[in-house]
Amino acid sequence: MEFRKTHILSFIALLSCISVAHSWGVDGHFITCKLAQPRLSKAAANAVSELLGDNDLASLCSWADHVKFRYHWSSPLHYIDTPDNLCTYQYNRDCKDEDGIQDRCVAGGINNYTNQLLSYGSGNSASQYNLTETLLFLSHFIGDIHQVWDDSIIETAEERFYNSNVDELINTLHKNISTVWANQAKAWEACSKTACPDIYASEGIKVACDWAYKGVSEGSVLEDDYFLSRYPVINMRLAQGGVRLAATLNRIFG
Ligand SMILES: *[C@@H]1O[C@H](CO)[C@@H](O)[C@H](O)[C@H]1NC(C)=O
């Protein structure tokens, strides 16, 4: 009982920050990068450590959020706006910024930074780009594209509940990826190109329509049931993000 009470109170606190948070937040990104790290091939792990030096990918996984203001041009690359109520995603229709400039959305960002990273180790003395930043953008955007769009309630709740225990959540997700999700994880990795952001975006909008918005009208008070029934979905999106980040880096670095 006591637990429920605190639980409900923390929702009310959460509700006041809905309009601020629009992404996984630091924990969500930390988790996806952390899940990816042990799945990297030797070549990918070597490239990552060459690009990051002594730094750990997971601890830099929110770097792209921190530079949003300094690199103002990068802010539309964190999300995709799809038309309300359609519950579909189409790259050509949806991947643009507020000024209508094509490719300026998270799927375009993933394609862009994947292509840049492919120049790693190509022998051309210096890439035109800072590939350390490229890696950090790509790792972050693969997390962003797995967030349940426009529903920061879920992400914030996820942070609240697991904040003190992120490592335990990571361990459980990691274990589940190799056991209960082992078959699905193979399908999550599949991609006929180097990066497959359109698949992740289409799934994401479907998840948002099926789960995030269903039964929720604006201004309604959300019950515990809402959160509890959606946790498995959030956990799966985190796991998918981690598995796919590793798979993408493995395809890039060979
Ligand atoms: C591609 O990356 C470059 C370098 O960071 C950036 O200037 C450009 O805006 C990016 N474009 C997209 C669509 O991500």
Ligand SMILES: *[C@@H]1O[C@H](CO)[C@@H](O)[C@H](O)[C@H]1NC(C)=O
């Ligand atoms: C590349 O970007 C990182 C992160 O912003 C920065 O610390 C580093 O100095 C940059 N490297 C070069 C050669 O500019």
Ligand SMILES: *[C@@H]1O[C@H](CO)[C@@H](O)[C@H](O)[C@H]1NC(C)=O
């Ligand atoms: C891991 O899998 C078990 C068994 O299906 C499930 O009960 C649990 O909620 C899962 N945990 C996470 C964090 O996905």
